[in-house]
Amino acid sequence: MPIAPLLLPILAFAASNAPAPSHDLHARFEADLVHLDAPLAHGGTVHFYTDSGGGLFLTEAAVERLGLSTLALPAGSDAPPGARGVGWPAFRDAAIPAPPGDGIVPVMPTDPKAPAWIDWDGMLGQGWFGGHVWTWDYPAKRLVLEGDGWKPTADATRVALGFKAGADGARETNFPRITVRIDGRAVDLLLDTGATTRLTPAALKALGDGGPAVRATSMIADVQFKAWRAAHPDWRVIEDAQEQTHAAMIEVPSVEIAGHAIGPVWFTWRPDRAFHEFMSGMMDAKVEGALGGNALRHFAMTVDYPGGAAWFRCSAGCKVTPRPAP
Structure with missing residues (x-):
């Protein structure tokens, strides 16, 4: 009997058990x-x-x-x-x-x-x-479903993510909570790649960046918006910045993500209940707002949903933030 037919079942078994590629x-x-x-x-x-x-x-x-x-x-x-x-x-x-x-x-x-x-x-x-x-590779404009053999690169920084789970530990939702640092304090936010705004003509003129009206944004609840504005009257605010809602937005000079300082980042105002009640009810802890693509744009970000972590590689516009020794 020829050898090749004998190998076919073995090759088929090997192919079925091969790791899925990215x-x-x-x-x-x-x-x-x-x-x-x-x-x-x-x-x-x-x-x-x-x-x-x-x-x-x-x-x-x-x-x-x-x-x-x-x-x-x-x-x-x-x-x-x-x-x-x-x-x-x-x-x-x-x-x-x-x-x-x-x-x-x-x-x-x-x-x-x-x-x-x-x-x-x-x-x-x-x-x-x-x-x-x-992987959301913003600089390269790629969305990649990673394969079974994916491993973080040596230059990537790990950030733990929070996900809502039941008493038995089983995942209930997959809304990721990420902790960033703003103005020297930890701030919990929804990791929100779809956070969107449509700017008013006046807001577009005030920005003057040549970008489109519909764009990525980050969001912040009213109480934190007011706290930033009171503590930093020099931070730029554009009133009536968003069409339909007429929400204002505030320019945060620096946001620390995975040990990298990026910015400035614009945050669009939201009522407290939008995040403190509605969104937080679907997450593992209270969040103050959302971190969107206008902040993530500096990174190739890999989110390991089963592992509950994100890995960040900064491509441009980042400054490493030193941490004091423990």
Whole structure:
């Protein structure tokens, strides 16, 4: 008998046990916000907005346009009675991971009051990112699903992340809490790659940076916003900076992330309840706001969701912050 046929089962077994490689999803980075255009296997493309601080859904308009069949969401889901969902579509890029569990994605009804600039077909949020290791390489504009053999590089700095877990230790949500240092103090924030603002014409003129109106931002709750403003009257504030909400924003000169000082970073005002109540209720501890792409843009950041940590490599615009000896 030829030897080759005898080797086939062995080779097949070896291939099935080979570590999964890293995979570049070829995302679009626009104003430090990350979009993913995902062609379907049967034709058509889903334009996703990715957001580590957001949810998972497809819009009703996209489902109709793409001809996707809907089904009732399973009992016990957080959706209201009568809500619909779709099974995870077959994408041309088979490496795009399906969400955990049954793979059913809620369908978001059309909101006639939604701003015209929100024109994407759906969101890939915390439930989709969870369970994997991801790299957001902002300078290189790459979103990478890391393989089984991923290891941090020697020049990366580890930062522990907090995730909400039940009494049994099982992960309940995948909203990451990160601790940064601002004005000499530790500040807990949601690590939020999708934090977005649309600036008013007056705010764009005041900034004068040539950037677009829709861009990444960071966010801060009212009580901290007021504390910074009272302690630092020299920190620049732009009133009525955000369209629709008319929220102000404050320029923080320096934010320390993973031992690197970066800045300045603009933080958009939010009411206390948005973070102290709503967002903190889904996290392992109280957060004061969100750290967005306008701060993360200096880094290649790898978030190890199973390991509860992030690794940061600074590419540009960072200053190492010395720490006193213990």
